[in-house]
Amino acid sequence: MPKTTGQMKTTLRFYTETIEVSRLSAHAFFEAGDESYKGKRFFWQNKEKTFTLVGLGHAHIFSNELEDTRYSDIATKWKEICQTSLKEKVDVSPILFGGFSFDPKNKIASEWDTFPSSFFVVSTFQLVIKNEQAYVSINYITNEEESSEAFERLRMERDALIHTAQVKELKVHAKPSLIGREDRLKDEYLQAVEEVTSQIRNNVVNKVVIGRSLKLTFDDTFASSTAIYNASMEQPESYLFGLEKDDKIFFGSTPERLVKVENGHVQSAGLAGSVRRGKNSMEDKELGDSLLSDRKNLGEHQFVVDMIRKVFNQYCEDVKIPSRPKLMKIRDIQHLFTPIEGKIKKEASLFEFVESLHPTPALGGEPRREAVAIIRESEQMNRGYYAAPIGWINAEGDGEFAVGIRSALLENQHAYLFAGGGIVAESSSLEEFEETRVKFRPMLRTLGGNMNE
Structure with missing residues (x-):
C-alpha cells in the first residue's frame, strides 16, 4: 500500500x-x-x-x-x-x-x-x-x-x-519560424529610465530596476518541450525551469539563485552589475576587469549584498560573505557575483526567506517598497512571474528558489520576453536599452530569433 x-x-x-x-x-x-x-x-x-x-x-x-x-x-x-x-x-x-x-x-x-x-x-x-x-x-x-x-x-x-x-520514439516538435517581433513600449521604457534617473539624482530612491518586453510571433504553435530542451542547450550553466498553466508556459534559464535551504544550511547570492562577453579571451578579460572596478556596477552590486546580509543576519548564524565580488561568466554576459551562506538559527522556513529576499535590489531596487511602487507606475506593464521567485520545497522544508529572469511566457504562437537593468544616478537610457538587448539574447536564440532590429 x-x-x-x-x-x-x-x-x-x-x-x-x-x-x-x-x-x-x-x-x-x-x-x-x-x-x-x-x-x-x-x-x-x-x-x-x-x-x-x-x-x-x-x-x-x-x-x-x-x-x-x-x-x-x-x-x-x-x-x-x-x-x-x-x-x-x-x-x-x-x-x-x-x-x-x-x-x-x-x-x-x-x-x-x-x-x-x-x-x-x-x-x-x-x-x-x-x-x-x-x-x-x-x-x-x-x-x-x-x-x-x-x-x-x-x-x-x-x-x-x-x-x-x-522506449517509444517521441514526437520531435520542429521549432516554428519567427514571423513577427514587437518592441513593446520602447518609448515608454526610455522615458521611464530618464524619469527614474532624475528621481535617483534627487535622492528619492537609490536604485530602481526598469524592465521592458518583446513580443514574438511564430508561424505555428511553439511546444513547451521544445522550448525547455532548446533552453537547456543554449544556457547549460544556468537553472532551467518551466511552469505550465493551461495553454501557457513560463520558462527560462536563469543564472540567479534566490535562496536554497538544505539540512539547516542556507545559501543565496548577490548577482548584480553586468557587462557583455568579449569577442575573444583578451577582450573578455578586459571587460571583466573593468566590471570589477566599475563604480556604478560595484555600487549596484553592494545594494544587493547589503540587503541579503541584513536578511541572513536576522535568520541565520555563522554568516559567510566574501569581501569582494567575483565574476560569473555565462554565454552572453558577465555578472558581478557574491555567494552568501549561513545556518538557520531559528525555525525560519524557506518561504520566510523567499518573502524577505524578494525582490532583491537586483530585480526591484533600493529601498524596496519605494522602488517597487515606482516600477508599478513607470514600466506601464505587468511583469507577471518575470523576475519573481520560482522553485520548490519538499515535505521536510528543504528546497530552492531561483529568480525568473532570462525567461519568456509562451502562449501557442506567441512568446513574451522580459529583461531589465538597474538604474542608478549615472544611468543613460540608451545604454540601459542596449544592456537589455544583451539580456534578451539567450531567450531569443532559444526561440529562433536574433538581435537585428
Whole structure:
C-alpha cells in the first residue's frame, strides 16, 4: 500500500509511493505527459545539474490572489498537508513546485491574467533525478476513504509513462519560424529610465530596476518541450525551469539563485552589475576587469549584498560573505557575483526567506517598497512571474528558489520576453536599452530569433 503523509483538518488524505527507475531522461518524461497532461506540467534543473525535477498532472493546487500574506498562506497550506511526516523514511519526499508574481499589487491587464499571485502544485507523477539515480513518485490527494482502486490505476499509468519515456520514439516538435517581433513600449521604457534617473539624482530612491518586453510571433504553435530542451542547450550553466498553466508556459534559464535551504544550511547570492562577453579571451578579460572596478556596477552590486546580509543576519548564524565580488561568466554576459551562506538559527522556513529576499535590489531596487511602487507606475506593464521567485520545497522544508529572469511566457504562437537593468544616478537610457538587448539574447536564440532590429 502507498504510505500516507497524514491527514488534514479538511479530511484530505495524501498518499505517496516511490519507485526507483534505472534509466530515464527528464526531457523524455516531460514529453511523455504531452498527451494527457499538457498545461499541467513543470520542469526544474539546478545550476549544478545534480537535481532534476519533472511533474506531470495536478494532484493538488495551492494558489491565492493575496498581497501581503501570500507566502505564509502557501507555507501554512503545505505544512498542513504534510502535517504528519511519512511513517517510514523514503528516498524522495513529495515536492511542491511553483512561483509567485513579481508584484501582486500590479493590476494592469496582460498576458499574465490567468496566473494568480501565487501558484503551486503537487504533481500526480513526480520524477526526481538526484546523483544520477531516478525516482518516480505517485502523489494522490483525496477525500475518499477507499483509494486502493484509484491508486492501482495510477500505478498502471505511471508504468505506461515510464515505458513511453524509455522506449517509444517521441514526437520531435520542429521549432516554428519567427514571423513577427514587437518592441513593446520602447518609448515608454526610455522615458521611464530618464524619469527614474532624475528621481535617483534627487535622492528619492537609490536604485530602481526598469524592465521592458518583446513580443514574438511564430508561424505555428511553439511546444513547451521544445522550448525547455532548446533552453537547456543554449544556457547549460544556468537553472532551467518551466511552469505550465493551461495553454501557457513560463520558462527560462536563469543564472540567479534566490535562496536554497538544505539540512539547516542556507545559501543565496548577490548577482548584480553586468557587462557583455568579449569577442575573444583578451577582450573578455578586459571587460571583466573593468566590471570589477566599475563604480556604478560595484555600487549596484553592494545594494544587493547589503540587503541579503541584513536578511541572513536576522535568520541565520555563522554568516559567510566574501569581501569582494567575483565574476560569473555565462554565454552572453558577465555578472558581478557574491555567494552568501549561513545556518538557520531559528525555525525560519524557506518561504520566510523567499518573502524577505524578494525582490532583491537586483530585480526591484533600493529601498524596496519605494522602488517597487515606482516600477508599478513607470514600466506601464505587468511583469507577471518575470523576475519573481520560482522553485520548490519538499515535505521536510528543504528546497530552492531561483529568480525568473532570462525567461519568456509562451502562449501557442506567441512568446513574451522580459529583461531589465538597474538604474542608478549615472544611468543613460540608451545604454540601459542596449544592456537589455544583451539580456534578451539567450531567450531569443532559444526561440529562433536574433538581435537585428
